[in-house]
Amino acid sequence: MQLDVFTLIPQAFAWLTEQRPVAAVLGDELDLRLFSYRDYTPLSGSQVDDEPYGGGAGMVLRVDVVAAALEAAYGGSPAHRVVALTPQGRQLTQEVVEELAGEERLTLLSARFEGFDERVLAHLASDSISIGPYVLSGGELPAMVLVDAIARRLPGALGSAESGLVESFSAELEGGLEYPHYTRPANFRGWPVPAVLLSGDHAKIDEWRRRQSRLRTAG
Ligand SMILES: C[S@@+](CC[C@H](N)C(=O)[O-])C[C@H]1O[C@@H](n2cnc3c(N)ncnc32)[C@H](O)[C@@H]1O
Structure with a gap:
């Protein structure tokens, strides 16, 4: 372009x-x-x-x-x-x-x-x-x-993992892929990371992220 x-x-x-x-x-x-x-x-x-x-x-x-x-x-x-x-x-x-x-x-x-x-x-x-x-x-x-x-939005702009996720969600989310992100520590001051993210179950994690995205873009 x-x-x-x-x-x-x-x-x-x-x-x-x-x-x-x-x-x-x-x-x-x-x-x-x-x-x-x-x-x-x-x-x-x-x-x-x-x-x-x-x-x-x-x-x-x-x-x-x-x-x-x-x-x-x-x-x-x-x-x-x-x-x-x-x-x-x-x-x-x-x-x-x-x-x-x-x-x-x-x-x-x-x-x-x-x-x-x-x-x-x-x-x-x-x-x-x-x-x-x-x-x-x-x-x-x-x-x-x-x-x-x-x-x-141009090919090669994002790392492959991130760009794949954005591609698969962008049609459904007007605001782009937008879900809560967490990193270590898993518990800080009694504020825990959602258990699903620590589960290692990628199907469940994807589903959780989609749901969170919908909640965020709904308003
Ligand atoms: C001080 S602003 C001009 C304000 C002018 N009274 C108006 O309402 O257009 C100067 C320039 O900044 C840019 N600009 C300011 N706010 C913008 C916005 N929210 N979106 C896009 N361009 C903006 C535009 O190029 C604009 O001509």
């Missing part, structure tokens, strides 16, 4: 690319490219933002700057999906992640300041996604959330 991220802070992604699961699929199943709006701005002095028409607080990421960056990367309008990250977008769920991970090429647009000039959303992006009903200062964290969640 080719995953392109347009951002004002490409260096913010450095740590993400060094960690699993992204590091495990980089250069193989995942071709992650970072584009800085400032590298392509047609404006002088690396300008990318401007005051809003009609006045008001904050600066707005200019539509001509975003268009120039897309033009430089694709030589025209991209034929593939271009997702803008906005607090008002479609809420991110595991179902949305699965959908995005199925794309061969995907572009993520992030903004800062007061966000995008509305024409970016109307004419340059195909759709918009929010990572939750709250407002962050920029689209870098939302983009990283998406890159991480998508990378986990």
Whole structure:
């Protein structure tokens, strides 16, 4: 998958690319490219933002700057999906992640300041996604959330045991496989690990985990 991220802070992604699961699929199943709006701005002095028409607080990421960056990367309008990250977008769920991970090429647009000039959303992006009903200062964290969640769904991202489990449960669980985890000690301060996990009976353990997953995702 080719995953392109347009951002004002490409260096913010450095740590993400060094960690699993992204590091495990980089250069193989995942071709992650970072584009800085400032590298392509047609404006002088690396300008990318401007005051809003009609006045008001904050600066707005200019539509001509975003268009120039897309033009430089694709030589025209991209034929593939271009997702803008906005607090008002479609809420991110595991179902949305699965959908995005199925794309061969995907572009993520992030903004800062007061966000995008509305024409970016109307004419340059195909759709918009929010990572939750709250407002962050920029689209870098939302983009990283998406890159991480998508990378986990690519072949080879997870260890074989974990990935097998996720595959077998993901169709049934909108939130992905999610059950309680325990490790040693088996009893700490009188807080015991559920006995089934110590039983060595993998059929029973699987059944218990499925039940726990359903309980968690039910609400
Ligand atoms: C300070 S926010 C913009 C707030 C702006 N008033 C609005 O409501 O769109 C700056 C940028 O951060 C990103 N952002 C902030 N919160 C987000 C969220 N929950 N999901 C996705 N992107 C978000 C978007 O790229 C947004 O344009």
